[in-house]
Amino acid sequence: MNLSSLARQLLLAIALPIVLLVLWWFISANNTSPFWPSLETIFKAFPTTWTADRIMADIMPSLARLALGYGLALIIGVALGTLIGLNRTVRALLEPALEFLRAIPPPVLVPIIALFVGYSGWTGKIAAIALGCLWPILLNTVEGVRGLDEVLVDTSRTYRFRKPTYFYQVVLRGSSPQVATGARQALSLGVIMMVISELFAADNGLGAAIVQAQRSFAIPQMWTGIILLGVIGFLLSVIFRVVEHRALAWYRGLRQSERGS
Template sequence: MRPDQLPRRVLAAVALPLVLLAAWWVASAGSTSIYWPSLQTILQTFPETWTWERITHDVLPSLGRLGTGYLVALAAGVVAGTAIGLTRTLRVAAEPTLEFFRAIPPPVLVPVIALFAGYTGSTSKIITIALGCLWPILLNTVEGVRGLEPVLLDTARSYRLGTRRRLQYVVLPGAAPRIVTGARQALSIGVILMVISELFGATRGLGAAVVQFQRSFAIPQMWTGIILLGLIGVVLSLIFRVVENRVLAWYQGQRAMERGA
Protein backbone atom coordinates (compact mmCIF):
# COMPACT_ATOMS: atom_id res chain seq x y z
CA MET A 1 0.00 0.00 0.00
CA ARG A 2 1.38 3.38 -1.03
CA PRO A 3 1.72 6.09 1.69
CA ASP A 4 -0.77 8.34 -0.12
CA GLN A 5 -3.41 5.61 0.18
CA LEU A 6 -3.17 5.36 3.98
CA PRO A 7 -5.52 8.28 4.85
CA ARG A 8 -8.13 6.94 2.45
CA ARG A 9 -7.94 3.44 3.94
CA VAL A 10 -8.19 4.79 7.50
CA LEU A 11 -11.19 6.95 6.56
CA ALA A 12 -12.93 3.99 4.91
CA ALA A 13 -12.31 1.85 8.01
CA VAL A 14 -13.68 4.33 10.55
CA ALA A 15 -16.50 5.84 8.48
CA LEU A 16 -19.16 3.21 9.23
CA PRO A 17 -18.37 2.95 12.99
CA LEU A 18 -18.60 6.74 13.29
CA VAL A 19 -21.95 6.78 11.48
CA LEU A 20 -23.31 4.02 13.73
CA LEU A 21 -22.09 5.78 16.88
CA ALA A 22 -23.66 9.04 15.73
CA ALA A 23 -26.95 7.27 15.03
CA TRP A 24 -26.83 5.58 18.46
CA TRP A 25 -26.06 8.91 20.15
CA VAL A 26 -29.00 10.66 18.48
CA ALA A 27 -31.46 7.76 18.93
CA SER A 28 -30.68 7.35 22.64
CA ALA A 29 -30.33 11.03 23.56
CA GLY A 30 -32.55 11.91 26.49
CA SER A 31 -33.58 8.30 27.05
CA THR A 32 -35.20 7.61 30.42
CA SER A 33 -35.49 3.85 29.95
CA ILE A 34 -33.50 1.81 32.45
CA TYR A 35 -32.81 -0.80 29.77
CA TRP A 36 -31.81 1.67 27.04
CA PRO A 37 -29.56 4.34 28.59
CA SER A 38 -28.16 7.07 26.40
CA LEU A 39 -24.80 6.55 24.77
CA GLN A 40 -23.55 9.60 26.64
CA THR A 41 -24.36 7.92 29.96
CA ILE A 42 -22.67 4.71 28.88
CA LEU A 43 -19.49 6.51 27.81
CA GLN A 44 -19.40 8.46 31.07
CA THR A 45 -19.77 5.19 32.99
CA PHE A 46 -17.01 3.42 31.04
CA PRO A 47 -13.88 4.80 32.83
CA GLU A 48 -15.59 4.46 36.21
CA THR A 49 -16.41 0.81 35.55
CA TRP A 50 -13.30 -0.51 33.84
CA THR A 51 -10.59 0.56 36.21
CA TRP A 52 -7.22 -1.17 36.19
CA GLU A 53 -8.29 -3.28 39.16
CA ARG A 54 -11.34 -4.61 37.29
CA ILE A 55 -9.31 -5.14 34.14
CA THR A 56 -6.83 -7.32 36.03
CA HIS A 57 -9.69 -9.15 37.77
CA ASP A 58 -11.94 -9.78 34.77
CA VAL A 59 -10.44 -8.88 31.40
CA LEU A 60 -6.93 -10.32 31.68
CA PRO A 61 -8.11 -13.76 32.93
CA SER A 62 -10.53 -13.93 30.00
CA LEU A 63 -7.80 -13.05 27.51
CA GLY A 64 -5.45 -15.57 29.12
CA ARG A 65 -8.00 -18.36 28.74
CA LEU A 66 -8.73 -17.30 25.18
CA GLY A 67 -5.06 -17.26 24.24
CA THR A 68 -4.36 -20.64 25.83
CA GLY A 69 -7.34 -22.37 24.28
CA TYR A 70 -6.70 -20.80 20.89
CA LEU A 71 -3.02 -21.79 20.78
CA VAL A 72 -3.85 -25.36 21.85
CA ALA A 73 -6.44 -25.58 19.08
CA LEU A 74 -4.03 -24.08 16.54
CA ALA A 75 -1.26 -26.55 17.34
CA ALA A 76 -3.56 -29.58 17.48
CA GLY A 77 -5.50 -28.55 14.37
CA VAL A 78 -2.42 -28.01 12.20
CA VAL A 79 -0.72 -31.22 13.33
CA ALA A 80 -3.81 -33.44 13.03
CA GLY A 81 -5.01 -31.73 9.85
CA THR A 82 -1.64 -32.19 8.15
CA ALA A 83 -1.53 -35.88 9.08
CA ILE A 84 -5.11 -36.47 7.89
CA GLY A 85 -4.59 -34.51 4.69
CA LEU A 86 -1.44 -36.42 3.74
CA THR A 87 -2.71 -39.92 4.61
CA ARG A 88 -5.71 -41.18 2.65
CA THR A 89 -6.33 -44.12 4.99
CA LEU A 90 -6.34 -41.87 8.02
CA ARG A 91 -8.61 -39.40 6.24
CA VAL A 92 -11.16 -42.08 5.37
CA ALA A 93 -11.13 -43.41 8.93
CA ALA A 94 -11.42 -39.97 10.55
CA GLU A 95 -14.01 -38.38 8.25
CA PRO A 96 -17.17 -39.77 9.95
CA THR A 97 -15.90 -38.72 13.38
CA LEU A 98 -14.97 -35.25 12.13
CA GLU A 99 -18.38 -34.76 10.57
CA PHE A 100 -20.08 -35.92 13.78
CA PHE A 101 -18.26 -33.49 16.06
CA ARG A 102 -18.39 -30.63 13.55
CA ALA A 103 -22.20 -30.85 13.56
CA ILE A 104 -22.33 -30.29 17.35
CA PRO A 105 -22.44 -26.56 18.23
CA PRO A 106 -19.62 -25.81 20.71
CA PRO A 107 -21.90 -23.90 23.16
CA VAL A 108 -23.89 -27.12 23.68
CA LEU A 109 -20.77 -28.75 25.12
CA VAL A 110 -20.19 -26.01 27.72
CA PRO A 111 -22.36 -27.58 30.48
CA VAL A 112 -21.03 -31.07 29.72
CA ILE A 113 -17.39 -29.95 29.87
CA ALA A 114 -18.05 -27.93 33.03
CA LEU A 115 -19.70 -30.97 34.62
CA PHE A 116 -16.50 -33.01 34.31
CA ALA A 117 -13.84 -30.29 34.52
CA GLY A 118 -15.56 -28.07 37.09
CA TYR A 119 -17.50 -24.83 36.87
CA THR A 120 -15.30 -22.41 38.79
CA GLY A 121 -11.80 -23.10 37.46
CA SER A 122 -10.22 -22.15 34.16
CA THR A 123 -9.80 -25.71 32.87
CA SER A 124 -13.34 -26.16 31.57
CA LYS A 125 -13.28 -22.76 29.87
CA ILE A 126 -9.97 -23.43 28.15
CA ILE A 127 -11.22 -26.83 26.96
CA THR A 128 -14.41 -25.23 25.62
CA ILE A 129 -12.49 -22.58 23.70
CA ALA A 130 -9.99 -25.13 22.37
CA LEU A 131 -12.68 -27.52 21.15
CA GLY A 132 -14.65 -24.74 19.48
CA CYS A 133 -11.56 -23.31 17.75
CA LEU A 134 -10.23 -26.71 16.73
CA TRP A 135 -12.64 -27.59 13.93
CA PRO A 136 -12.18 -24.59 11.59
CA ILE A 137 -8.41 -24.94 11.85
CA LEU A 138 -8.44 -28.71 11.47
CA LEU A 139 -10.82 -28.85 8.51
CA ASN A 140 -9.15 -25.99 6.64
CA THR A 141 -5.75 -27.58 7.20
CA VAL A 142 -7.02 -30.88 5.78
CA GLU A 143 -8.42 -29.14 2.70
CA GLY A 144 -5.28 -27.06 2.28
CA VAL A 145 -3.02 -30.12 2.37
CA ARG A 146 -5.33 -32.08 0.07
CA GLY A 147 -5.31 -29.19 -2.41
CA LEU A 148 -1.55 -29.26 -2.90
CA GLU A 149 -0.37 -29.94 -6.40
CA PRO A 150 0.73 -33.61 -6.62
CA VAL A 151 3.62 -32.47 -8.81
CA LEU A 152 5.07 -30.52 -5.88
CA LEU A 153 4.98 -33.53 -3.59
CA ASP A 154 6.40 -35.80 -6.30
CA THR A 155 9.19 -33.33 -6.99
CA ALA A 156 10.04 -33.15 -3.28
CA ARG A 157 10.23 -36.95 -3.13
CA SER A 158 12.35 -37.12 -6.28
CA TYR A 159 14.84 -34.77 -4.66
CA ARG A 160 14.80 -37.10 -1.65
CA LEU A 161 13.70 -34.46 0.81
CA GLY A 162 13.03 -35.91 4.24
CA THR A 163 9.66 -35.74 5.90
CA ARG A 164 10.60 -32.74 8.01
CA ARG A 165 11.88 -30.76 5.02
CA ARG A 166 8.82 -31.64 2.93
CA LEU A 167 6.58 -30.38 5.69
CA GLN A 168 8.67 -27.26 6.22
CA TYR A 169 9.21 -26.19 2.62
CA VAL A 170 6.34 -27.74 0.65
CA VAL A 171 3.32 -28.89 2.66
CA LEU A 172 2.89 -26.18 5.29
CA PRO A 173 3.69 -23.20 2.99
CA GLY A 174 1.34 -24.58 0.34
CA ALA A 175 -1.47 -25.09 2.84
CA ALA A 176 -0.78 -21.85 4.73
CA PRO A 177 -3.55 -19.75 3.05
CA ARG A 178 -6.23 -22.26 4.07
CA ILE A 179 -4.70 -22.67 7.54
CA VAL A 180 -4.79 -18.91 8.07
CA THR A 181 -8.41 -18.82 6.90
CA GLY A 182 -9.32 -21.43 9.48
CA ALA A 183 -7.35 -19.61 12.17
CA ARG A 184 -9.22 -16.39 11.42
CA GLN A 185 -12.58 -18.15 11.73
CA ALA A 186 -11.45 -19.85 14.93
CA LEU A 187 -10.48 -16.54 16.53
CA SER A 188 -14.04 -15.22 16.17
CA ILE A 189 -15.45 -18.45 17.58
CA GLY A 190 -12.95 -18.30 20.44
CA VAL A 191 -14.08 -14.81 21.50
CA ILE A 192 -17.71 -15.97 21.53
CA LEU A 193 -16.91 -19.09 23.54
CA MET A 194 -14.76 -17.07 25.94
CA VAL A 195 -17.88 -15.17 26.97
CA ILE A 196 -20.29 -18.13 26.87
CA SER A 197 -18.02 -20.33 28.98
CA GLU A 198 -17.95 -17.63 31.68
CA LEU A 199 -21.73 -17.57 32.00
CA PHE A 200 -21.69 -20.85 33.96
CA GLY A 201 -20.49 -20.48 37.52
CA ALA A 202 -17.59 -18.14 36.79
CA THR A 203 -16.64 -15.45 39.29
CA ARG A 204 -13.93 -13.83 37.18
CA GLY A 205 -13.99 -12.87 33.53
CA LEU A 206 -15.56 -10.43 31.13
CA GLY A 207 -18.62 -12.60 30.54
CA ALA A 208 -19.14 -13.09 34.27
CA ALA A 209 -18.87 -9.33 34.84
CA VAL A 210 -21.51 -8.58 32.19
CA VAL A 211 -23.88 -11.13 33.76
CA GLN A 212 -23.30 -9.69 37.24
CA PHE A 213 -24.08 -6.19 35.95
CA GLN A 214 -27.27 -7.47 34.31
CA ARG A 215 -28.45 -9.30 37.42
CA SER A 216 -27.85 -6.25 39.61
CA PHE A 217 -29.62 -3.97 37.10
CA ALA A 218 -26.44 -1.97 36.51
CA ILE A 219 -27.47 -1.52 32.88
CA PRO A 220 -25.00 1.22 31.82
CA GLN A 221 -22.18 -0.90 33.25
CA MET A 222 -23.53 -3.91 31.34
CA TRP A 223 -23.44 -1.95 28.10
CA THR A 224 -19.85 -0.88 28.79
CA GLY A 225 -18.92 -4.56 29.08
CA ILE A 226 -20.53 -5.30 25.72
CA ILE A 227 -18.71 -2.37 24.11
CA LEU A 228 -15.42 -3.49 25.66
CA LEU A 229 -15.95 -6.97 24.26
CA GLY A 230 -16.44 -5.51 20.79
CA LEU A 231 -13.30 -3.39 21.13
CA ILE A 232 -11.31 -6.47 22.15
CA GLY A 233 -12.58 -8.23 19.04
CA VAL A 234 -11.44 -5.33 16.86
CA VAL A 235 -7.96 -5.26 18.44
CA LEU A 236 -7.55 -9.03 18.09
CA SER A 237 -8.62 -8.79 14.45
CA LEU A 238 -6.01 -6.09 13.78
CA ILE A 239 -3.29 -8.13 15.49
CA PHE A 240 -4.28 -11.18 13.48
CA ARG A 241 -4.13 -9.16 10.25
CA VAL A 242 -0.60 -8.00 11.05
CA VAL A 243 0.49 -11.60 11.69
CA GLU A 244 -1.31 -12.76 8.55
CA ASN A 245 0.46 -10.16 6.41
CA ARG A 246 3.82 -11.36 7.67
CA VAL A 247 3.08 -15.06 7.32
CA LEU A 248 1.47 -14.78 3.89
CA ALA A 249 3.62 -11.99 2.45
CA TRP A 250 4.80 -14.28 -0.35
CA TYR A 251 1.25 -15.36 -1.17
CA GLN A 252 -0.14 -11.85 -1.23
CA GLY A 253 2.74 -10.75 -3.44
CA GLN A 254 2.01 -13.59 -5.81
CA ARG A 255 -1.69 -12.66 -5.94
CA ALA A 256 -0.79 -9.03 -6.59
CA MET A 257 1.45 -10.05 -9.49
CA GLU A 258 -1.33 -12.23 -10.94
CA ARG A 259 -3.82 -9.37 -10.74
CA GLY A 260 -1.29 -7.04 -12.34
CA ALA A 261 -0.74 -9.49 -15.17
Protein backbone atom coordinates in the same frame (compact mmCIF):
# COMPACT_ATOMS: atom_id res chain seq x y z
CA MET B 1 -0.89 7.48 -2.99
CA ASN B 2 -0.73 11.22 -2.53
CA LEU B 3 -1.76 13.20 0.49
CA SER B 4 -5.16 14.34 -0.70
CA SER B 5 -6.32 10.84 -1.60
CA LEU B 6 -5.05 9.63 1.76
CA ALA B 7 -7.05 12.34 3.47
CA ARG B 8 -10.08 11.38 1.42
CA GLN B 9 -9.74 7.73 2.46
CA LEU B 10 -9.40 8.68 6.09
CA LEU B 11 -12.48 10.88 5.83
CA LEU B 12 -14.45 8.04 4.23
CA ALA B 13 -13.35 5.66 6.94
CA ILE B 14 -14.31 7.82 9.91
CA ALA B 15 -17.29 9.72 8.49
CA LEU B 16 -20.00 7.13 9.10
CA PRO B 17 -18.74 5.98 12.52
CA ILE B 18 -18.77 9.62 13.66
CA VAL B 19 -22.26 10.18 12.30
CA LEU B 20 -23.49 7.03 14.05
CA LEU B 21 -21.87 7.98 17.36
CA VAL B 22 -23.34 11.48 17.21
CA LEU B 23 -26.76 10.04 16.40
CA TRP B 24 -26.48 7.60 19.31
CA TRP B 25 -25.39 10.42 21.60
CA PHE B 26 -28.37 12.67 20.85
CA ILE B 27 -31.05 10.03 20.48
CA SER B 28 -30.07 8.39 23.77
CA ALA B 29 -29.56 11.70 25.59
CA ASN B 30 -33.18 12.15 26.66
CA ASN B 31 -34.06 8.47 26.74
CA THR B 32 -36.02 7.39 29.80
CA SER B 33 -35.91 3.63 29.13
CA PRO B 34 -33.67 2.10 31.80
CA PHE B 35 -32.20 -0.38 29.32
CA TRP B 36 -30.92 2.31 26.97
CA PRO B 37 -28.86 4.71 29.06
CA SER B 38 -27.48 7.75 27.30
CA LEU B 39 -24.12 7.36 25.63
CA GLU B 40 -22.85 10.05 27.97
CA THR B 41 -23.77 7.94 31.00
CA ILE B 42 -22.07 4.90 29.47
CA PHE B 43 -18.90 6.86 28.78
CA LYS B 44 -18.88 8.22 32.28
CA ALA B 45 -19.27 4.70 33.67
CA PHE B 46 -16.17 3.49 31.84
CA PRO B 47 -13.42 4.76 34.16
CA THR B 48 -15.24 3.72 37.31
CA THR B 49 -16.13 0.29 35.93
CA TRP B 50 -12.88 -0.65 34.29
CA THR B 51 -10.30 0.25 36.88
CA ALA B 52 -6.84 -1.27 36.75
CA ASP B 53 -7.92 -3.90 39.28
CA ARG B 54 -10.90 -4.95 37.21
CA ILE B 55 -8.78 -5.13 34.07
CA MET B 56 -6.42 -7.49 35.84
CA ALA B 57 -9.25 -9.46 37.43
CA ASP B 58 -11.58 -9.80 34.45
CA ILE B 59 -10.10 -8.83 31.10
CA MET B 60 -6.71 -10.46 31.55
CA PRO B 61 -8.03 -13.89 32.59
CA SER B 62 -10.44 -13.87 29.65
CA LEU B 63 -7.74 -13.02 27.15
CA ALA B 64 -5.26 -15.44 28.69
CA ARG B 65 -7.77 -18.30 28.49
CA LEU B 66 -8.60 -17.38 24.91
CA ALA B 67 -4.92 -17.33 23.99
CA LEU B 68 -4.26 -20.67 25.67
CA GLY B 69 -7.32 -22.39 24.22
CA TYR B 70 -6.80 -20.97 20.77
CA GLY B 71 -3.09 -21.80 20.83
CA LEU B 72 -3.82 -25.37 21.92
CA ALA B 73 -6.38 -25.75 19.14
CA LEU B 74 -3.89 -24.43 16.60
CA ILE B 75 -1.14 -26.82 17.66
CA ILE B 76 -3.36 -29.89 17.99
CA GLY B 77 -5.46 -29.04 14.94
CA VAL B 78 -2.49 -28.53 12.63
CA ALA B 79 -0.63 -31.58 13.96
CA LEU B 80 -3.61 -33.93 13.75
CA GLY B 81 -4.80 -32.39 10.49
CA THR B 82 -1.38 -33.00 8.93
CA LEU B 83 -1.29 -36.63 10.05
CA ILE B 84 -4.81 -37.26 8.79
CA GLY B 85 -4.29 -35.30 5.57
CA LEU B 86 -1.12 -37.16 4.61
CA ASN B 87 -2.70 -40.60 4.84
CA ARG B 88 -5.51 -41.47 2.48
CA THR B 89 -6.81 -44.41 4.50
CA VAL B 90 -6.82 -42.58 7.81
CA ARG B 91 -8.59 -39.70 6.11
CA ALA B 92 -11.31 -41.94 4.68
CA LEU B 93 -11.73 -43.63 8.06
CA LEU B 94 -12.09 -40.45 10.07
CA GLU B 95 -13.74 -37.99 7.72
CA PRO B 96 -17.41 -38.78 8.55
CA ALA B 97 -16.68 -38.78 12.28
CA LEU B 98 -14.89 -35.43 12.00
CA GLU B 99 -17.71 -33.95 9.93
CA PHE B 100 -20.11 -34.99 12.66
CA LEU B 101 -17.99 -33.42 15.39
CA ARG B 102 -17.77 -30.23 13.36
CA ALA B 103 -21.54 -30.13 12.91
CA ILE B 104 -22.12 -30.06 16.67
CA PRO B 105 -22.52 -26.39 17.65
CA PRO B 106 -19.53 -25.77 19.97
CA PRO B 107 -21.55 -24.16 22.81
CA VAL B 108 -23.11 -27.53 23.71
CA LEU B 109 -19.62 -28.68 24.65
CA VAL B 110 -19.65 -26.37 27.67
CA PRO B 111 -22.14 -28.44 29.73
CA ILE B 112 -20.41 -31.66 28.66
CA ILE B 113 -17.04 -30.39 29.84
CA ALA B 114 -18.72 -29.21 33.03
CA LEU B 115 -19.65 -32.84 33.73
CA PHE B 116 -15.97 -33.55 34.19
CA VAL B 117 -14.50 -30.40 35.71
CA GLY B 118 -17.46 -28.18 36.62
CA TYR B 119 -18.21 -24.71 35.29
CA SER B 120 -15.77 -22.70 37.36
CA GLY B 121 -12.00 -22.80 37.10
CA TRP B 122 -9.68 -22.40 34.15
CA THR B 123 -9.44 -25.96 32.86
CA GLY B 124 -13.01 -26.26 31.69
CA LYS B 125 -13.00 -22.85 30.07
CA ILE B 126 -9.76 -23.43 28.22
CA ALA B 127 -10.96 -26.87 27.13
CA ALA B 128 -14.21 -25.35 25.86
CA ILE B 129 -12.35 -22.71 23.84
CA ALA B 130 -9.85 -25.24 22.50
CA LEU B 131 -12.52 -27.76 21.49
CA GLY B 132 -14.64 -25.06 19.88
CA CYS B 133 -11.69 -23.84 17.82
CA LEU B 134 -10.29 -27.28 17.00
CA TRP B 135 -12.57 -28.59 14.24
CA PRO B 136 -12.38 -25.75 11.72
CA ILE B 137 -8.59 -25.69 12.08
CA LEU B 138 -8.27 -29.45 11.87
CA LEU B 139 -10.58 -29.94 8.90
CA ASN B 140 -9.10 -27.05 6.94
CA THR B 141 -5.61 -28.38 7.60
CA VAL B 142 -6.69 -31.79 6.27
CA GLU B 143 -7.98 -30.06 3.14
CA GLY B 144 -4.80 -28.05 2.75
CA VAL B 145 -2.51 -31.05 3.16
CA ARG B 146 -4.65 -33.11 0.80
CA GLY B 147 -4.39 -30.37 -1.79
CA LEU B 148 -0.59 -30.15 -1.72
CA ASP B 149 0.81 -29.89 -5.22
CA GLU B 150 2.07 -33.30 -6.38
CA VAL B 151 4.81 -31.73 -8.46
CA LEU B 152 6.06 -29.87 -5.41
CA VAL B 153 6.02 -33.10 -3.39
CA ASP B 154 7.92 -34.90 -6.19
CA THR B 155 10.42 -32.05 -6.31
CA SER B 156 11.12 -32.32 -2.60
CA ARG B 157 11.47 -36.08 -2.97
CA THR B 158 13.97 -35.88 -5.81
CA TYR B 159 16.06 -33.36 -3.86
CA ARG B 160 15.87 -35.72 -0.88
CA PHE B 161 14.56 -33.18 1.63
CA ARG B 162 14.94 -34.34 5.20
CA LYS B 163 11.74 -35.06 7.09
CA PRO B 164 11.71 -31.84 9.16
CA THR B 165 12.43 -29.73 6.07
CA TYR B 166 9.71 -31.55 4.17
CA PHE B 167 7.18 -30.97 6.93
CA TYR B 168 8.03 -27.32 7.34
CA GLN B 169 8.82 -26.19 3.79
CA VAL B 170 6.35 -28.31 1.88
CA VAL B 171 3.52 -29.56 4.08
CA LEU B 172 3.15 -26.72 6.56
CA ARG B 173 3.83 -23.80 4.27
CA GLY B 174 1.96 -25.40 1.40
CA SER B 175 -1.19 -25.84 3.45
CA SER B 176 -0.87 -22.52 5.29
CA PRO B 177 -3.52 -20.66 3.24
CA GLN B 178 -6.13 -23.27 4.19
CA VAL B 179 -4.89 -23.36 7.77
CA ALA B 180 -5.35 -19.59 7.91
CA THR B 181 -8.94 -19.94 6.66
CA GLY B 182 -9.63 -22.40 9.47
CA ALA B 183 -7.83 -20.26 12.00
CA ARG B 184 -9.94 -17.26 11.02
CA GLN B 185 -13.19 -19.18 11.51
CA ALA B 186 -11.82 -20.56 14.76
CA LEU B 187 -10.97 -17.13 16.13
CA SER B 188 -14.57 -15.92 16.04
CA LEU B 189 -15.71 -19.22 17.54
CA GLY B 190 -13.03 -18.80 20.19
CA VAL B 191 -14.38 -15.42 21.24
CA ILE B 192 -17.91 -16.86 21.43
CA MET B 193 -16.67 -19.76 23.55
CA MET B 194 -14.67 -17.41 25.76
CA VAL B 195 -17.81 -15.44 26.60
CA ILE B 196 -20.17 -18.41 26.92
CA SER B 197 -17.84 -20.40 29.16
CA GLU B 198 -17.83 -17.45 31.56
CA LEU B 199 -21.59 -16.90 31.51
CA PHE B 200 -22.35 -20.20 33.28
CA ALA B 201 -20.13 -19.93 36.32
CA ALA B 202 -20.02 -16.13 36.29
CA ASP B 203 -16.94 -16.20 38.53
CA ASN B 204 -14.49 -14.03 36.62
CA GLY B 205 -13.83 -12.78 33.13
CA LEU B 206 -15.47 -10.31 30.78
CA GLY B 207 -18.51 -12.49 30.11
CA ALA B 208 -19.00 -12.97 33.85
CA ALA B 209 -18.64 -9.24 34.44
CA ILE B 210 -21.37 -8.23 32.00
CA VAL B 211 -23.78 -10.88 33.21
CA GLN B 212 -23.19 -9.81 36.82
CA ALA B 213 -23.82 -6.20 35.84
CA GLN B 214 -27.04 -7.25 34.11
CA ARG B 215 -28.23 -9.28 37.10
CA SER B 216 -27.62 -6.38 39.47
CA PHE B 217 -29.29 -3.98 37.01
CA ALA B 218 -26.10 -1.94 36.65
CA ILE B 219 -27.14 -1.13 33.09
CA PRO B 220 -24.51 1.48 32.11
CA GLN B 221 -21.81 -0.85 33.46
CA MET B 222 -23.29 -3.71 31.42
CA TRP B 223 -23.15 -1.52 28.33
CA THR B 224 -19.49 -0.71 28.92
CA GLY B 225 -18.83 -4.45 29.03
CA ILE B 226 -20.70 -5.03 25.77
CA ILE B 227 -18.77 -2.23 24.08
CA LEU B 228 -15.49 -3.54 25.47
CA LEU B 229 -16.24 -7.02 24.13
CA GLY B 230 -17.01 -5.51 20.75
CA VAL B 231 -13.74 -3.62 20.73
CA ILE B 232 -11.83 -6.75 21.72
CA GLY B 233 -13.51 -8.74 18.94
CA PHE B 234 -12.59 -6.03 16.47
CA LEU B 235 -8.99 -5.72 17.67
CA LEU B 236 -8.46 -9.48 17.55
CA SER B 237 -9.65 -9.59 13.95
CA VAL B 238 -7.33 -6.71 13.09
CA ILE B 239 -4.37 -8.51 14.68
CA PHE B 240 -5.28 -11.68 12.85
CA ARG B 241 -5.41 -9.85 9.55
CA VAL B 242 -2.07 -8.16 10.05
CA VAL B 243 -0.41 -11.48 10.85
CA GLU B 244 -2.09 -13.21 7.92
CA HIS B 245 -1.23 -10.34 5.60
CA ARG B 246 2.44 -10.70 6.42
CA ALA B 247 2.64 -14.48 6.58
CA LEU B 248 0.72 -15.11 3.38
CA ALA B 249 2.05 -12.28 1.22
CA TRP B 250 3.34 -14.90 -1.22
CA TYR B 251 -0.11 -16.43 -1.52
CA ARG B 252 -1.75 -13.15 -2.45
CA GLY B 253 0.94 -12.54 -5.06
CA LEU B 254 0.52 -16.02 -6.48
CA ARG B 255 -3.26 -15.67 -6.71
CA GLN B 256 -2.94 -12.28 -8.36
CA SER B 257 -0.45 -13.53 -10.94
CA GLU B 258 -2.70 -16.51 -11.70
CA ARG B 259 -5.68 -14.25 -12.19
CA GLY B 260 -3.68 -11.91 -14.38
CA SER B 261 -2.56 -14.58 -16.83
